[in-house]
Ligand code: ADP
């Protein structure tokens with residue numbers, strides 16, 4: 001028997017680096033008319049590096065609290081997290097040969113950050129706008145995380161991440177395929193979001209979003225009649241992936257929850273695999289109908 005077009009398309013997509021989970025998912029990929037991207041790990045390589053460690057000088061918690069102490073506390077907590085930011089912070093600590101104290105009662109809140117008890121003190125590391133919402137935040141275009149000890153800010157870490165080499169080309173390709181401007185949905189701050197968006201050619205930027213707010217943005221587009229493709233990788237993207245017409249997860253560094261929630265997974269680590277899969281779907285649909 002000849003293979004039904006959607007099944008051959010699934011096999012083909014697999015050869016092109018995209019694992020599509022069902023014939024329905026394969027069909028829906030070709031129906032999308034708008035693409036919403038996550039930033040960290042999706043448009044970026046997802047391997048940020050710590051580029052600055054800045055203790056909050058005037059109100060330092062104790063004398064001698066400097067860069068090493070700040071990084072040690074942050075890394076002790078991040079040691080327990082799988083977020084790309086966490087990996088950057090623990091790598092920075094390892095490069096400086098810092099010895100990390102034990103962290104207890106670790107909790108992680110997607111879109112916000114992480115917290116644990118270290119040496120009897122509650123340490124929080126996360127998004128400045130979430131941890132200290134009342135305070136104006138300096139925003140220099142880098143991803144910045146704030147460190148609090150027992151609720152008081154003790155410093156910040158700045159991180160830099162690079163766009164994927166094929167991000168701008170894949171975004172442009174999908175924009176041409178859909179004919180509508182793409183959207184960026186990110187939990188990161190407005191300046192870091194705007195910098196990355198302009199680097200890859202996205203004008204519609206929505207920053208500072210919690211996971212349920214990413215999903216709400218997708219539903220809003222859906223209610224306006226759009227069929228939204230969400231491309232994401234994190235735990236924080238799972239609600240948006242579920243709300244999408246079709247959800248695609250970046251597989252290499254993607255969280256288990258994102259991979260389970262998505263309709264398709266990019267197994268070859270290239271964003272350009274996404275427009276390829278959309279084309280294969282459209283071709284198969286023309287054969288089906
Ligand atoms: P994105 O949407 O760009 O993938 P996330 O929603 O994963 O970003 O994270 C949004 C923000 O939440 C980050 O920019 C950071 O400030 C904070 N955050 C999330 N997880 C962590 C963590 N493990 N350590 C520090 N900050 C975190």
Ligand code: MG
Nearest residue numbers: 038040041234
């Ligand atoms: Mg992400």
